[in-house]
Structures are given as structure tokens and as C-alpha cells.
Amino acid sequence: MTVSADALASFAVFADHLNFTRAAADLHISQPALHVKVRKLADELGRPLYHRDGRRLVLTADGEAVARFARSHDERLAQFLSEFAGATSTRPVVLAAGQGAYLYLLGDTIRAMLAEEPTRLRLINCDHRQMITAVRSGQAHLGVSVLDALPDDLTVTELATFPxxxxxxxxxxxxxxxxxxxxxxxxxxxxxxxxxxxxxxxxxxxxxxxxxxxxxxxxxxxxxxxxxxxxxxxxxxxxxxxxxxxxxxxxxxxxxxxSVTYHVVHQPSAVHDPRVAALLQRLHGAAR
Missing domain, CATH: 3.40.190.10 (Periplasmic binding protein-like II)
Structure with a gap:
């Protein structure tokens, strides 16, 4: 089995958009060319990476795993190149949450982080199901939401409970x-x-x-x-x-x-990244 770094990087961009037209525009290639890259990657891995749900494209569980690995590979490469050049990595931590969490729970933490370093944090606004998908696929490092069911493949901790x-x-x-x-x-x-x-x-x-x-x-x-x-x-x-x-x-x-409980969700290995661990600590500190 051989998988090219270019195919992984292209699939990560596709997974961000789940739209071939927008992903191809981001990659500065044609839509047919991106179709070929994604199809060839799926063929090489022997697994379907996405499927159509009505008018939407949705990643399969294997697609989420490939996207997560592709983004992790990209981050490790960027970190290595920064260290090799003697520079500090500027890649942000990505937080996914819904409207309620942003409005009433996370504001102070976000304001403090952006005041320290504006490029340190990137935000995704989504519902709780999209948040889980973003964390599973590696699009987000952390997610915050009220959950109707706790995912057993991710680390979930209570953040705050309200009547x-x-x-x-x-x-x-x-x-x-x-x-x-x-x-x-x-x-x-x-x-x-x-x-x-x-x-x-x-x-x-x-x-x-x-x-x-x-x-x-x-x-x-x-x-x-x-x-x-x-x-x-x-x-x-x-x-x-x-x-x-x-x-x-x-x-x-x-x-x-x-009562309603907001949870923080992340990949089990995410806490090994000092940036993610620091944000997680801030979130729990602010909630207390």
C-alpha cells in the first residue's frame, strides 16, 4: 500500500469543505483533478472515504480517520520545518462549539487568549453533531457542547452544569x-x-x-x-x-x-500537544 503526502493533504482540504468545488478552488486545481486524487486515495486504502446523504457529502468513519491523520501529518511537518528553521510554530489551536457555548460560556477564555496572541486560536461555529465530526476528523482540536449521547471513541469531560x-x-x-x-x-x-x-x-x-x-x-x-x-x-x-x-x-x-451539562471533547492524544493542554486547562479554570 502506498499513499502520497500530496493525496493526504488534498483530502484534508476536501474534508474541511466536503465540497469538491470549494476544495479544488482552495487547492488551485480543477475539480476533476481533485476527484481523481480522492478516488485514487480511496482505491489505494481499499475503503470508501465519503458518501452522499441527500445533497450533502459526509465522511465515513474511515474518512474521518484518514482526515485526522492527514491533518496530524501536516501539523507535524509544519512543526518540524519551524523548528528546523529556528522559528516558533504559529499554528493555532482550533476550537469547535455552538452558539450558546460561545455566547454564555467561552467568551472570557477566548478574549484572554486573543489578547495574548491573536493568531493562537481559530474558532468553528457548529452544532453538536458537526462538532463531534470536526474533532473526529481532526478539523478541531477541542469541541464544547451539550451532548445528547457521549461518544465512546473520544475523551469527554464535564465543563459546567446549569439548571x-x-x-x-x-x-x-x-x-x-x-x-x-x-x-x-x-x-x-x-x-x-x-x-x-x-x-x-x-x-x-x-x-x-x-x-x-x-x-x-x-x-x-x-x-x-x-x-x-x-x-x-x-x-x-x-x-x-x-x-x-x-x-x-x-x-x-x-x-x-x-440539569444541562456542557462537555469538552477531544482526541485522547490531543493533550500531548502543549497548546491544546493549555487551552483545556483555561476552559476548566474559567468554568470553575
């Missing part, structure tokens, strides 16, 4: 209660995420189990828009406890909803 809280107008009857249960929400109109989102699934299941009837006031994507609709009086909202209550709203814990 789930109800956001209600200060004058609302529920705002005068110290603590709430799901049953107290019977008959309420709620601002909720779109269907199939993890929090929406959890809410529907929990409210049904509690025997609380409710209606959808409006569906909204992301905590800022959910909070905005609640502040407008469109409906009540249930959010993670790290989300600050907008002016005019109060936050009340819901005792029979499970």
Missing part, C-alpha cells in the same frame, strides 16, 4: 414562585426550538410525562431569538441556566427538568 429555568415576565403569576415544576406550566404557550432539536425533544417528552398541556407560541432557533420573543411577551421560554434573563424577565428553576 433549566423558565423565563417569565416579572408580573407573571409564575414569576412570584420560588421554584417551579413542569406541572405548573400546564396551559402555557411556550417559545421553543424547532422540532427534532435536542432541547425540544426533551421538553416535549418531559411535559408529556408530567401531564402538562401546552401550546407552541412560536418556534425560534438559538437562545437570543428565544429570549427576544419571550421579552416581547409572545410566550414563556425554558432556557439553560447560563443564559441571562433579558430586562423585564425573571428566571425560575424548574425542579423536575434535568
Amino acid at each position: 433549566q429555568v423558565l423565563l417569565a415576565p416579572a408580573g407573571h403569576r409564575l414569576a412570584r414562585r420560588r421554584r417551579l415544576t413542569l406541572r405548573d406550566l400546564d396551559g402555557s404557550a411556550l417559545v421553543v426550538p424547532p422540532q427534532q432539536r435536542p432541547q425540544r425533544v426533551l421538553l416535549e417528552r418531559s411535559l408529556r410525562a408530567a401531564g402538562a398541556g401546552w401550546t407552541v407560541a412560536v418556534e425560534a432557533e438559538g437562545w437570543p431569538l428565544i429570549c427576544h420573543f419571550a421579552a416581547l411577551g409572545v410566550g414563556l421560554a425554558i432556557v439553560n441556566g447560563c443564559v441571562p434573563a433579558p430586562p423585564g424577565l425573571v428566571a425560575k428553576p424548574i425542579t423536575d427538568l434535568p
